[in-house]
Amino acid sequence: MLRLPPLAHAAPDNIGEVVELLTQDGAMLAAGGTDLVPNLKRRQYPEASLIVSLYRVAGMSGVTVGDDGSVRIGALTTLANLAEDDRVPTAVQEAAGVVATPQIRNRGTVGGNLCVDTRCHWLNIPETWRQAAQPCLKTGGEMCWVAPAKKICWAVTSTDLAPVMIALDATVRLVGPDGEREVPVAALYRNDGMDHLVKGPNEVLIEVVVPPSGHLKTGYRKLRRRGSIDFPILGVAAAVRVEDDRCVDARIVLGAVSSAPVRVTDAEERLVAEPLTLELLTEVGELAGSAVKPMSNIDLTSRYRKRMVPVYVRRLLVELTS
C-alpha cells in the first residue's frame, strides 16, 4: 500500500493551541482524516510536516436546536450521526448520508466535509503517476492539463454538504489567531481549484449555524457512478417554500460542477415567477444546466455531467414541490 510521508503529529486539547500550532510551516489540520490521509499518501501536500488533530478538543461535536428553530452543528459531528439526526433539515441528512461509505461517515466530520479539498483526476492520483505525466499546476507544475490555455486550476469542489448549507443560508464560525469570525457558507468558497477556501490555513471551522428552516422543503441529490464510496460528480441542493400553487422562495445550489458550489440564481428566479407546472420545473432545470460548464477532470465526461444538471434539478424540484 501507499505509505504516508514522514510527519509529526500533535493533538492538543484546546482550540487555542490548535490555532497556535497551525501557524507553523507545513502544519495541516485533521478532523476525521478520511480525505487528508489518502491525499497525503498520494503526496499531494509535499510541504506537509505536522498534522494537527482536533480529536482531543472537547465540545466540538453534536447538534443543538435553538428556541427559534436554528440548528448548531459542531464541526466534529460525524457524518453518520448527522445523517441520523432528525432535528436537522432533510437536505442536511440526505447529503451527510451519501458521503463516501458507512465506514468513512463514521469517522468523517461535518467540518471536514465542508473543507474537503478540490479534486481532479490529474491530482488525486499517486505521485509516481503524476511524475510520469508531469506535474499539473496544483502539484507544482506549470500547466493545468485539463485546460492548458489558461493558468487556472479547475479542480472540482467535492463536498456534499456545502451546496445544502448554502441553500439553507447557513454560516460557519471560524476561529483563528485574530479571534473568531462568522462567514456565510456561500462566502466560504472561491472558484479557484488551487485555493478554494476563504478560510485561512490557520483558521479552524468550529461550528455550522443553520438558520430556522421549518418553512422550507429541502433536499439533496447526488450523481455518482455507484451507490456508495464515490465523490459527487454533480450535487444538487434545493430549499423551497411552496404556498398554494407557487414556489415563493427558492434556493438551488450545484456542487461538483466547478471549483466552488454554484448558486443558480436565474433558475431560482424563474422558479418563483410562475405557478408550478412540470414545464416550469423543466425550464428551471435547463436554466440551471446552462449556468454551469463542468470540465472533464473527474468521473464521466463533461458533456454528460452538464446534461445531467437539468434532469437532477427537475427531479429534485418535482419531489419537493409535489
Added chain:
Amino acid sequence: MTVLDPHHGIVGRPGPRTDALSQAAGGPLYVDDLAFPGMLHGKLLRSSQAHARIVSIDTSAAEQLPGVQAVLTGADMPVEFGLLPVSQDEQALAIEKVRQVGDPVAAVAADDPDIAQRAIELIDVVYEPLPPITSMEEACEVVDEPIHGEGPKDNRHREVSLEFGDVDEGFDVAYHIREDVFFFQGNNHAALENHGAVALVEDDGRLHVWSSTQVPHYLHRILAKVLELPEGRIRVTASPTGGGFGGKTDVFSHELVTARLALATGRPVKITLTREEVFYTHRGRHPVLMWVRTGFTEDGEITAMWFRSYVDGGAYGSYGAASLLYTGQLQTVTYRIPAYRFQGVRFFTNKPACGAKRGHGTPQPRFALEVHLDKAAEDLGLDPVTIRRRNLVEPFSLTVNHLRITSCGLADCLDAVVSASGFEEKHGRLPAGRGLGLAVGTYLTGAGLPIYFNDMPQSEVMLKVDRGGGVTVFSMAADCGQGSTTMLATIVGEALGIEPSDLAVVTADTDLTPIDLGSYSSRVTFMAGNAALEAAQKLIDLIVVAVADEHDLETDRISLRKGVVLAGDRELPWAEAVRIAEARWGLLVTTGSYTPPKDIRGDYRGAGVGPSPAYSYTACVAEVDCDAETGVVAVRKVWIAHDIGRSINPLLAQGQVEGSVHMALGEVLMEEQAFRGALHDGPSLLDYKIPTVLEMPEVETILVESIDPEGPYGAKEVGQGPLLPVIPAVVNAVYDALGLRIDEIPLRPDKIIFALRDLERHGTNRFGPTDLPPYEFRPPLPVAPPPERQLV
C-alpha cells in the same frame, strides 16, 4: 468396492469452506502478514516512460543511503522468462529498454519501507524516449522501433487464420447473412489482495519463497530459470490468496526480485505491490475488437460463421498467444457451426500486458456472439430462445474445430432460466425502460494441454494415513478463494466416509506436495479431484485387502461406511482397519494422478488451445431497469443456470456463480482498464469503478447436474463459466428496455445517453465501433472437419 457413486452424503451437501470461520475471523496469514526477524523491505523502481531506451542507471546514491542493503538492476538478472514457452520476452528488471509505464527498472532492499522508498527515488535513470504505440491501429504500421525485436516491422505479436469446412459455401446457401462489429474493453482482476512475495534463505542454504500466487509450480520453474538455480534448491509456498481471478497465474518481476534480494543479502525480504503497481502489472482481460459474419437458414440455423478478433495485448506476451486462440475457439462449443473461419491477431502496444482473467479470452467473443445472435433472431423474426434452441450442440459430439463435447446440460440450463424468469411472457412486453435479455455460454473444465509441453500428469495427489486413522491429503492445488482445499477434503472424505473437517489437507508447497499445475483454466476440481479420487480408491483397496485377509473373508464382503469398515457381520472402527492395513502393507501412502485424454484435440496449429476433458454450460437471463434520462442501467435480477456436472458442494458452487455474476456486472456496466496516453486512467479502487454490494441484484442460481462421465463424481467446473453469459444477457436486456444496440462495453451511462440522442435525432439505434484496424490476415489454413460429428 469402488468410489464412483457418492454414497456417504458428503458430496452434494452444502456447507461452508473448511477455513470459513478462520477467514471471517482474520486468521489466515496472507503474504503481507508474514514477518521474519531481520526482514528487509524491497521496492521496485518502475518506468515513467511508455517506450524508451535505457541510456544509463546510476544507483550509487541509493547504495550509499544508510539502511539500504542491496540494489539490483537488469544486469543482475539477465535471463529472459515468460509463462508460455513461446513468449520468453520478459525481464525481471528491464535491460536496455522499457516497454510500458510501470516496467520494473531497478530494485532495492532496505531496513524499512520508507528507506526503500527514498532509495528508489535516488536512482537516476536516463531514458531516450522512443515513439510509443498505444493503439492497435498504430501497431499495424511498420516502424523502425518495434516494441519487441528489430525493426523495421509492425507490432503484431501473433496471428491465427484457420478455416474448418467450407465457409464460403456455407454463406452461399444462407438465407440470411448478418455482420456486426463489437468492442470489449479491457479490465483488471481487481483482487482485494495486492500481489506480494516474501523470500528467505533457509538454514540449509535453500531459497524459500512465499507468494500470493495461483501457480506455485510455474513460479518454481521460472525462479529456477531466472536465478539459475536447480529447482531442488528452491521451495515455493503459495500463501493464502486474497483473490486471484487469473491475476496471479503469471510469474512476476516482484517475485523474482524478492528472491534475488534475499539471496543477495542473506536476509528475509518482502515486496508487496501498491494498487497502482497492480494495475500496471495487470495481465487482465484483453481489449478485443471483433467482427463477425454469420449465415443462417430461414429457420435460423447457422450455415457458416466467420469471426475476426483484433486483440490489444499490451507490452508482453504473457498468456496472450493462448488468449488470442481462445477468442476464436469456443464459439463452436455452444452452437452447431458447420463451417467456421477464425482469424485473429494480437498486437504489442506500450501498455500494461494483458493476460488471463476469469473466462480467459472467451468473454469477449461470447459477448459478441450472443448479441449478434439476438440481432439475427430479430432479422429472421425469431425470438432469442428459439434461435438458440435451433442451434444447440448435441451432447457427446465433435465440433467442426475438433473439440470433444461430452456431457452437455445446455438445453436444460436454457429451459431453466427461460422458465424461472418468465422470459417468453415478459420479453418484448415490459414497460419502457425495463427489459429482459438472454444469453448462454460455455467454458473449459481444465485446459487439455499443459502450459509447457510434457507427457506427465497435470495433477497428482498423495494420501497419507497415520496410526490413529487420520488422513492427510497432499496436493499443490493453490486455493485462490474458490474453495479447492475444501473440494479436496470433500472428495476424499466422500470416498473414505470421513467428514471433510476431520481430514488434513496440505496444499501449494513445492517441498511437500505433488504437482498440480495451478489454479487456472477451471482445472482443479476436475483434475486434482480425479487424482484425489484415484488415490482414495487405492487406499480403499489396500484397506479392503488387508481387512479381508485379517478376517478371512472375500474382499467383496468388505465395505466402507461412515467412520467404520464393515467386514462381513463385523463393524471395525476406521482406526482399527487402518492399523490392520499398516501392519500388512507398511506405511499407508497412496497416490493418484490425472492426465487428460489425448484424443480430445485436433491436429492443426492452434489445436492445443480449446480442448478440455469436459465443458461446463451456462444460461442466463438478466432483467434491467434503464433510466432513459440518465443512462443508468440497474440490473434488477439475474437468473442463471449452470451445468456443473455434479455439485460437490452446492453452497460453494452458488458462491462461485454469484461471484461470477458480480464480476460480469462490473465488466458490462463499468470496469475499464483505460488509459490517458500510456498512463492508467485511474489506478485506484476509487477511480477504477467496480460494483459495490449496492449494485448487486438478486441472483437466482440453478445448478444443473449432467453427471460428466469423466469428472470426479461427475463434476465439472463452476469458477469461470457462469461469468460468460451474464455480460451479453445484460446488453440484450438493454435493447429490450430502450431499443438501443450498444455494441461495446462497458455500458457507461454517457454512452447510453448519447446513443439515445442519436436515436431521437437520426433514428439510429446503435452505439459501437465501425472501423477495423488496417490489418491484412494471411489466407486461412484449411482444416478438414472431423468425419463423424456424433460420438457414441
